[in-house]
Amino acid sequence: MGRRVFTPAVILLMVAALSMVVGGAIGGFFTERTVAKVVASIPASPIVLDAQYDREKHSITYTIMNPGGLPLTIVEESFVFTPGKETKEKAYIVSHIPVHSVLAPGVATQVELKLKAGTEKLKLGDAVLATFTYVHPLSSDFYSVVHPFKMGVKGEGKGSAASEKASRKEEPEKKAEGGK
Amino acid sequence: MQRFVWWVVFLLFTAFVLLSIFVLTTTVAANPEAVAFVISLMGFWLFANRLIFGFGGIANAASAFVKGDALDKDRIVSKVAVNAQMGKLQKLYELEVVALLGMWKSALEPFRYTYYFAFFLIFLMATFFELNVLSSLVFGPIVKAVMLGAAVPTVIVWGLELLSDYYLSRALEKAVKDVSTSLGEREALSL
Numbered sequence A: 001m002g003r004r005v006f007t008p009a010v011i012l013l014m015v016a017a018l019s020m021v022v023g024g025a026i027g028g029f030f031t032e033r034t035v036a037k038v039v040a041s042i043p044a045s046p047i048v049l050d051a052q053y054d055r056e057k058h059s060i061t062y063t064i065m066n067p068g069g070l071p072l073t074i075v076e077e078s079f080v081f082t083p084g085k086e087t088k089e090k091a092y093i094v095s096h097i098p099v100h101s102v103l104a105p106g107v108a109t110q111v112e113l114k115l116k117a118g119t120e121k122l123k124l125g126d127a128v129l130a131t132f133t134y135v136h137p138l139s140s141d142f143y144s145v146v147h148p149f150k151m152g153v154k155g156e157g158k159g160s161a162a163s164e165k166a167s168r169k170e171e172p173e174k175k176a177e178g179g180k
Numbered sequence B: 001m002q003r004f005v006w007w008v009v010f011l012l013f014t015a016f017v018l019l020s021i022f023v024l025t026t027t028v029a030a031n032p033e034a035v036a037f038v039i040s041l042m043g044f045w046l047f048a049n050r051l052i053f054g055f056g057g058i059a060n061a062a063s064a065f066v067k068g069d070a071l072d073k074d075r076i077v078s079k080v081a082v083n084a085q086m087g088k089l090q091k092l093y094e095l096e097v098v099a100l101l102g103m104w105k106s107a108l109e110p111f112r113y114t115y116y117f118a119f120f121l122i123f124l125m126a127t128f129f130e131l132n133v134l135s136s137l138v139f140g141p142i143v144k145a146v147m148l149g150a151a152v153p154t155v156i157v158w159g160l161e162l163l164s165d166y167y168l169s170r171a172l173e174k175a176v177k178d179v180s181t182s183l184g185e186r187e188a189l190s191l
Helices: A008-040 A164-168 A174-177 B001-025 B032-067 B073-079 B084-089 B096-129 B139-190
Strands: A047-054 A060-066 A074-084 A090-102 A108-114 A126-133 A141-150
Touching: A008 B032, A008 B139, A047 A108, A047 A141, A060 A141, A060 B084, A074 A108, A090 A108, A108 A126, A174 B139, B001 B032, B032 B073, B032 B096, B032 B139, B073 B139
Parallel strands: none
Antiparallel strands: A047 A060, A060 A108, A074 A090, A074 A126, A126 A141
16 A cells, blocks of 8 residues: 555545635626626617628628627618719618617627618718617617718728729828718 | 544534525525526435445445444445345355445445536536537526536535545555454464
8 A cells, every 4th residue: 555645634625625616616606697687787789890881782781789788679770871072872861761680788790781772882982871770678768879981981881892992092081081 | 533523514514505505595586597506406416415425434434444443244235235135145244344345335336437427517518608619698607507506516425435535445454454464363373
């Protein structure tokens, strides 16, 4: 028989240490869950992280983040189209487009906004002011988030065509304007 | 004295567990994780019971043997054989006490293996949810609660297993020494 390391005193110490770890984990887990539930019930408002114009589909895809712990549902979209200098399209408003996109808690969701069919493709300087109306599970009110989108301005409207990128560089004053 | 301390610790622990269960049951309604925790704690304890009492019994009996106390052979045989008659048929009564304790420990091996395997599976699932290999807002916390509930009896089983190992090897040492001295005496007498 060799030298014994696991004497009863050592075993007792090991079990005590392990019990403290397990106890801490249990306590921490239940505290965390309680806090998470409280935080999740705080209403959060969605934020638009990114908007991209899709030339083929003639639509703008918004990446909307829901920072809260409860799902939000977008029930309605509206937008105002304001033409820039380069387009021949006239200004128009489309409102009350019924949609149903659920923004899952804690993640960014892609929401598509179809522009009016038959209108010209977006050109540099065209602006789309989109309004998303959403509902919160804890109330029956409507809330809205408004996002201004300008074609070819600062990270927004990164068109799929490479030519657009080139043309964007030509107008630095538009960039400055978008930074306001 | 040592045994007294053990009992005090055991009673305190039992009181703590009962109190915890009481506290948990009062908060259960609003908390599905707490339900999962309690059910898992009780369920795993149910399966661990055989191991807890088995390893505890082996540790107790072996330490009593080391101290030189007389052991109830019938009780130990009943742990190894189906019943006393079967034990007689298997000639278990002719064996040394320490050999019987070793057999008792071997008899617990399948239960130990199964228990640790079940705990490992739960632990694995909880790890997967924790690392977002799997992800679910509903099942993630529940699996973690199940794992934590299972961890409590597992720590006890593990501690008692180590303890029974220690006392069994001490008892084996003593038994081997006893046998060799008695053999030595016999040789001395015959010479």
